[in-house]
Amino acid sequence: MPKAMLINEMKLELESRSINESFARATVAAFCSQLDPSLEELSDIKTAVSEAVTNAIVHGYAEKTGKVYITARIYADGMFEVAVKDKGCGIPDIAKAREPLFTTGGADRAGLGFAVMESFTDKLNVRSAVGKGTTVTMRKKITGKSGG
Amino acid sequence: MATELYTANNAVTVRLEGELDHHAAGPLRDRIDEAIMKARPDVLTLDFGNVSFMDSSAVGLVMGRFKLLSAMKGKLEVVGLSPTAYRMMELSGLKTLAKLEMKPRGN
Numbered sequence A: 001m002p003k004a005m006l007i008n009e010m011k012l013e014l015e016s017r018s019i020n021e022s023f024a025r026a027t028v029a030a031f032c033s034q035l036d037p038s039l040e041e042l043s044d045i046k047t048a049v050s051e052a053v054t055n056a057i058v059h060g061y062a063e064k065t066g067k068v069y070i071t072a073r074i075y076a077d078g079m080f081e082v083a084v085k086d087k088g089c090g091i092p093d094i095a096k097a098r099e100p101l102f103t104t105g106g107a108d109r110a111g112l113g114f115a116v117m118e119s120f121t122d123k124l125n126v127r128s129a130v131g132k133g134t135t136v137t138m139r140k141k142i143t144g145k146s147g148g
Numbered sequence B: 001m002a003t004e005l006y007t008a009n010n011a012v013t014v015r016l017e018g019e020l021d022h023h024a025a026g027p028l029r030d031r032i033d034e035a036i037m038k039a040r041p042d043v044l045t046l047d048f049g050n051v052s053f054m055d056s057s058a059v060g061l062v063m064g065r066f067k068l069l070s071a072m073k074g075k076l077e078v079v080g081l082s083p084t085a086y087r088m089m090e091l092s093g094l095k096t097l098a099k100l101e102m103k104p105r106g107n
């Protein structure tokens, strides 16, 4: 299916500090508000973005700080797209990393981030190269107040 | 997170408040674990009723407390969950290990 016309776009660049997690999800949600989403859709977007940004900070830049790059796009058909990119360590086995409960993060990680991103959006795409970084792209059709 | 924590009758209750993400989870974990180590409670209750946002970091927080607690034979109760929060907790398999309770409808 060809993509509908792009009607708006925003980019956000953040230091990989955990205090920025709430700023990132709130900002993306505010941008998404242009599509007049239902409360539930907005909460799904916030949660999915929080997962992706946390992963960039916790895993991507585990041993250092770096930049997290967020791009959000609004399409004419109501599709909302958000990409979260880091230039961190990368993921050696993406399929394994996406399995529910898989984590390299120790006792206090649930290993559910990718599972949550998957179930709270319509489409999740993960691109990664070891030593280069990771880009997570999520898409969700916003049907709005009437739909939810 | 202006979380309240109190101990009574071998029970520790934690009233979680606000946004519970990875940033908030770290300091919170330290406070809860301190209370657990001090009281060695029979029951730990984590009340999510006033949590306005959570992601899987909150599930990690709960799983970690479960492990600590079960090592000293304590029980875990997680209450006041929104339907979404309940679904996230379920994904982790916590349902068979702890008591999970949703908040009454209309809240």
Ligand SMILES: Nc1ncnc2c1ncn2[C@@H]1O[C@H](COP(=O)(O)OP(=O)(O)O)[C@@H](O)[C@H]1O
Residues within 6 Å of the ligand: A051, A055, A056, A059, A060, A061, A086, A088, A089, A090, A091, A097, A098, A102, A103, A104, A105, A109, A110, A111, A112, A113, A114, A115, A134, B056, B060
């Ligand atoms: N941006 C990233 N950079 C490097 N590794 C990542 C990244 N995102 C996820 N991972 C890997 O995928 C695993 C699973 O991620 P996730 O499902 O979010 O669970 P958790 O964050 O609880 O470990 C992580 O433990 C980590 O090994």
Ligand SMILES: [Mg+2]
Residues within 6 Å of the ligand: A051, A054, A055, A112, A113, A114, B056
């Ligand atoms: Mg994660």
